[in-house]
Amino acid sequence: MATQQSICANWSANSTGCKKFGNYTCKGCYLVVYCGSDCQKSHWASHKIDCKSSLGNETWRPQWNLENRNPPFLFEMRNLVPSFHGNKSLWGNIPAIDVLQLGSNEGGDYEKRLNLLFAASGDLRNVVKTIAQMPGSYNKPMDVVINDSDFDVVARNAIILLIALVADNIDEAADCMIHVWYSALIRKSDLDMLQQKVLPLVESICEKIKDKNSSSLLGKTWRFGQRSLRLVLPKASWDRLLAFLNIPKGLTAEQASRVRMAITLDESKKDNLDLHLIFQTPSRRIAKHRFRQDGLLLPFGASRHEFQEPNPTLFQVPDVWPMPDCADPLQGWSLKDVEDTPSGPATADIYGKLFNHIRSMLRAFLLRLSDMQVSFRLFCEKFSLLPMHLECGSFNRIEVSNMADNLHAGMHTTAYRMGPLLQAPHVNPHATLITLFREAIRETMTMQDRIMDMYTYRPETKLIREYFSYIGAYAAGYNPDAAPLSDPKAIKWTYAQANVANYDPIFDRFMNNFRFSQVEQLFGVTMKRKNTVIEKWPFKMKLQYGQPGALEELIQLTDEVVLAKERYVEWRRF
Template identity: 55%
Template sequence: MATPQFICANWNPESTDCEKSGRYSCKNCLLVLYCGPNCHKAHWPVHKVDCNSLLAKQTWKPDWVLENRTPAFVGGGPGVQFGGKKYLFGNVPALDVLQLGSNEGGNYGGPLRLLFAASGDLRNAVKTIAQLPNSYSGSVEVTMNDRDLDVVARNVIALLIALVVDNIEEAVDCIIHVWYSALIRKSDLDILQQRIHPLIKSVCEKTKGKPPSSLLAKSSWDRLLSFTDVPAGLTVERAQRIRTAVTLAESRKDYRDRHLLFQSSSHRIAKKRFWEDGLLLPFGSRRNDFQGPNPTFFQDTDAWPMYDNADPLNGWSLQEVRDYPSGPATADIYGKLFYYLRAVLRAFAVRLSSLQVAFRLFQMDASDLATDHLESGSFDRIEVSNISDGGYLGIHRTLAVMVPLLQSPLANPHATLITLFMNAVDENMTDADRIADMARHSPATKRLLKYLPLKGMPNSQSDPELIKFIFARDSVATHDHIFDRVVKNFKFAEAAQFLGAAMKEKHTIIEKWRFRLKLRPGQPGAQEEFDRLLAGGVSGKERYVEWKRIAIYEDEVNGKGTAT
């Protein structure tokens, strides 16, 4: 992809003096770019509001400190949530589920069949296809399912944009804003209404008379059609009021400030901007063109569908995003994400145009997938998000549904089922475990003090240093013994063997503890790694498990065979 064009923050279409190309940044915040001193000076009355913000100061303190009160989350716990109940953004960084080089091999050319059984957004499919080796020229069949129609509808629309818009750059920017921005441009809405709407409407015409239980039920397609149209009467102003009533709710001020405790000064400013306008753009980009509510978010005129902490950054590797070039505006974290997504989505679109790729999308509970809809023994990879957690299907039902869909070791010895346990450690941690980690001389405490040395005895439970210390503890503790207890208590091995499967001892796709700190305190880059983990959306307690089918002979169907 060509080097991104970084735009001067003072540029506008009527400008005669601006050179448009941003060549240097504001040295105070490193958030915006300018073509020269004249534009910097001209733009200062606008930029100084952010650049001189209290959030930009190293001395910034949360409001609960300034107001000398106990923060709202003390006693409420980290699990308190606010806003809509939908997960339209990924909340765990995307992964490439193939990793061909470590599995089938970089020269593999056979067909690939992938199942994302509880897909959430498109990120895992996008990253997987974008990272296919250039040498791969086989066919790829991607099956995606989610029980939430909003998720499936948004995925369908993003895929259609990638497939029908000829100009890749235009398609990529449109996907980014439809996926992540609360408001979209007229050009984006034109694509939805003039290119995507007619395609969906033609299917609606064909589904007339289909029974409600049919995969092509008319009601689902009619609902899908509504995602291309802004609800009647919904203005930009009303849409933003609806959204900010969630993202800037007064009752959630302390929760936002707690999140900002772990951010750098410039990132605090960027976070506040995104909470305010909900536009995924470089910090200094013009907002004038974003004049329409994004209909894939606003399905009615009185609700914002997501939790207040939903953040596009949580769906992608924060290290990859931070390392992505954004010109001299090195602190512009959402700008980096914007340019990173441009590159990933462009690679995805290029691979779609050069490969034989087919998509199938379902909208149902993952437990119903195997019933009449999918062929047994047909998938090279199955990724199921965290439905194996106890609050969803649980590991036994997940294995029972998914293992039969996985290819046998004779067909593909690298076929893998990927499960994620996001909540298992918390749900199975005992009081004794917590006390052991919190002990003054515990390994976790000693390690944490090397990253966050306390400057003195905390004044109260509201002391920001103490709050940071408490919430950072999970990032330095090890939880293997707790997860081993989960494996034993829930009889992972026995359940898998009964179904003709086994846990993979050596992972070949994703690290078991993907988000655990890799460096030791004092090593080069260790503090940066620690700070990055705390600033992101994961805790370090997330545990992946890879599964494979094993050869079974005699009475396989009845589960009485012997595994080899």
């Protein structure tokens, strides 16, 4: 899929800047592109603020280290993974997956209807990726059920899907979907799409049901040729949905930006931000800070002057930004796939790469929708009550996010609720229930496990030594074992250790502790010996010490948040 070519970064707010494509980059940061040296010189007065930022220095250190103190997260957070309890999760925080992998399961020539259930969907990233990557040979009807218990999530998912279904132009739809999904401010053209094409659809329903009881459960199906979207909500929620299409009265772009930055650049959370930045290259630190500042998912040098409207799907209350300070669109997509996406000469522009990656994914999604018979059904229901609305034995795939974690429904409840909805083996031997365990290793690891992991010699230990040489940890006689926990290099060592550790014995203990063997006897679903949709440990090291690229893989994995402990388990009807 083609990547959108970047416009020269020498733009101005009054639209008098250069409109040519950029073919050269700033050699100081590799974040912006220019059409030539004249524009680069003209833009330097503006660009040097970013290019010469202290974040771009190789010697940059976090504030807690400069002040020789222990950051609060060492005591507040388990395993150095930031906690966002009590905040909205409107963007995915684990990379998107294709829940079908049709070619390697049912086969690209599958001749039956496909039914997919995203039972605790979060945002649309898994839906988009699954449909975008479907083989072109599949031409049968598809039913996609998307549910989340958070109304804000469901409202945004419905709006983004309606944009996909009502827009006339694929490129315009993709760009509008990106910004409604991820940008704090949107363009007038995006707001026009919401208010001229989506809002009337919702208003007509609200008018028809205005005399219904506020607790009445009401559904509406919109049809667009071969495609349809059905939304089932209580009457009161239909009324709330209108607010997601209108900017709060009196809220300006400047006010919205101040409200957001009060969260994303909160000085009391600076240590959490610096924790993320210690793993980044200098240019990526600058890029991340830019996103914290303006909240626009765009290439670094792209013009911002059109983004003058607060995103109404994010700003429901004039003085509230709904997400945590560390929420980042990068968390919802494969970092490797993003880094492999071209961004022209601006090779360090990670958000430019992310923009191009998501845009390509959305274009593929929209193109696939254009030639398929697809019906979407959206619910805002509790996980345990969702089966009441669905037909038993009807789904090829059921994806439940991390609802099987003990912090949520747990595996036994998940199997009890979701198992009967899965197609039986005689109907489809490839039908799969996909469960993600994010907390199992953290819950089960003992202090003895941690000590053994630190001091047991394995071939990977040599790889960690290479990593430490890469980050300069052995310079001047540095001893990681003697370093204080607050030392950035010691924190990097902890992350690197986690990425090469063997968690299989610990997960086996977790399964034994919570009697996974009973699931088959009690609920009629059995664990698949070999995963066929998503790897068991998709974020662990693939290469071994001594193999070409192993160090580079470890450097990439030891970026931001340790995901190596995330375990997928697949189940089938028994």
